[in-house]
Amino acid sequence: MLNRKIKSLIVLTVVVCILIGTVTKVEADDGLKKGYTYNYDYWSDVLYSPDAYSTVGVYTSVELGLEQGFNNATGMYVRGDTLYICDTGNNRIVELQKVSKDTFELVRIIHMIKGEVAVKTLSAPTDVCASEDGYLYICDKGNGRILKLDDDLNYVMEFTKPTDATFDQTTAFLPNKLEVDGVGRVYCIADNVNKGMIKYDSDGTFAGFYGASEVTYDWTDYLWKKFATKAQRAAMESFVPTEYDNLYRDLEGFIFACTTNVTGAGLDAGTDSPIRRLNLLGKDILIENGNFNVIGDIYWGEAGGYKGPSLITDITALDNGIYFALDKVRGRIFGYDTQGHLLYAFGGNGNLDGYFKLPVAIEHMGKDLIVLDSKDSSFTVFTPTEYGSLIYKAIEEYDIGDYDASGTTWQQVKALNGNYDLAYVGIGRALMRQGNYKEAMTYFKLKWDTHNYSKAFKQYRKEWVEEHIGLMVVILIFLFVVPMLVGKIKKIKHEIDVAENIERLM
């Protein structure tokens, strides 16, 4: 009896202890300790931060209720709540609908098309795009064509190999990635074409190449080529423009393009630009005001079998202008703001949720990110955490001109992550807009923002001079007038002395 009492007492104590233990151990798991999300500071030191994005789920054929798993899926497109996935290996396109925060429902599987066309099957489709007016464009790579279908998959037209003289007719036409603009012009990246993207008018005629990058070479290369023999020259890399890997048309109609054709040396020298934002003329207008160029990782340590710079394989841009680049080497996602500041980087290679095997495409649905993993035959959905949402909020508030609110929001971000440079700069900018220059300067100085510090300091100095103008005049008078007066007095005294002496002598 007693024994039992003691036993139950022990059990009770243990339970209470465990309960207390769990209660006292409550500590916000913001992901900081995992080192999953990070950023670089001014000195390019890696600073781990709380997670800006957390995984909602990883979706394979099982979760989606597909009979056949994804096989080497390469392309993805989002229009509203609808997600299209190009299941390249299975020659089909899977259309999914997001029905709730973490559930996707299968709408249809596209593997046949209808209408007046000879080949009605798809062969290795690599990309898909659903235009605003309800047409579906498919990169039917195996068949060498870009299909335009209506909502019911009826064949409308196709874009084929350009017959233009500028287009090399000897190679096969292998359209790989595409985007369609508001009036139905198609931008296509095709394999083995290095003159830029192929641009079609809406009626299917070839409208020329778009966004070809300038050929870059330095004078040492040139010198080498001058002295090399013909055979050596042939063996050397020729100066050709880079081929693009993927593209994304953002809300403003500019085309984000990325290329994996970069070298470590080129990135260090700043000549290679893996991410570009092209205007109508195909000129790169990407803003790079951050501490580092928009190149993904800035350290490429050879660890875990991965080496070399980040290879950006896809880009997506949110409606607020923030864009995300996907690195296929280390499976990382880099978020940049419109000024080219790295907001955060996260991800990695591995088997856990939020890690990838071979990420190939990134898309966004609202502010959620969707990353397609071709080796893992799955896609992962990320949603912003409180920290990530606050950063968005602060940036958006600043962009619409609500500087006070932006400052407060940045304060909240700073409370969550005291190492976040952009929070300090954000607070400083808000303070500067409020005319609180001195305090703004301390924030800029803390994070080495020379540009903004200069702006604040200029105003502060102006105010200071205006306030102390009286004092400065007084000091100036003391500096110039007083010595002058003293000199004059001395002179007069001297004259009197001389006169007295003369008088005495006489």
Place this chain on the structure above:
Amino acid sequence: MQVSLKKKETYGHYFATLRYAMYVITHPLDGFWDLTHENRGSLAAANTIIILTLLVRIMKLQFTSFLFLQVYWEGINIFLYIASILFPLVLFCVGNWGLTTLFDGKGKLSQIYMGTAYALTPYPLIQFFMILFSNVVTDEEGAFYYFAAALSVGWVAMLIICAMMEIHEYTLSKTILFIIATFFAMMVMVFLLMLFFSMTSQGIAYFISIVKEIMFRM
């Protein structure tokens, strides 16, 4: 009485030689000739100028506005930093002396040191005011700062050439040639020093490993 008078004289001489630096930097050819030949400079003043230069270099790190100089404090070792100025200076003097004695330079080592030190005078003078100046200008007005910084270095370089010319009684072209040669001599000395230290450490490591081996066998 005599002692204090002598003391006063010494101080007087020291301050006179120190003040003479101002004459030297404005009249380099004449100034450097008199510095060594008319005994108008002193090693004490030379040391003072070197110490001032070191002080200004360190003050520059701390007090220059971060607009112009961003210091990664975690990476600064004050002793290494001082050595990074003194070591090349010593190497330069020794290297220059070593070369010029072989090619009928007239200067003694102490004279070369004194001349180099006096030639450094504009650096602390200008840089001190640049530290103050940097704190009242913005990014856009930075051109003035960079100009003055370049001026201080250019002036020093010009003075060093004049000093070497006057001390060794060389022509201008010969002076420049020997200053360039001095840099090679400095590199050779650095190489020899590195060789020496690496050999020594390897030698020591060798004996340590032998002792370890013996202890292991016993």
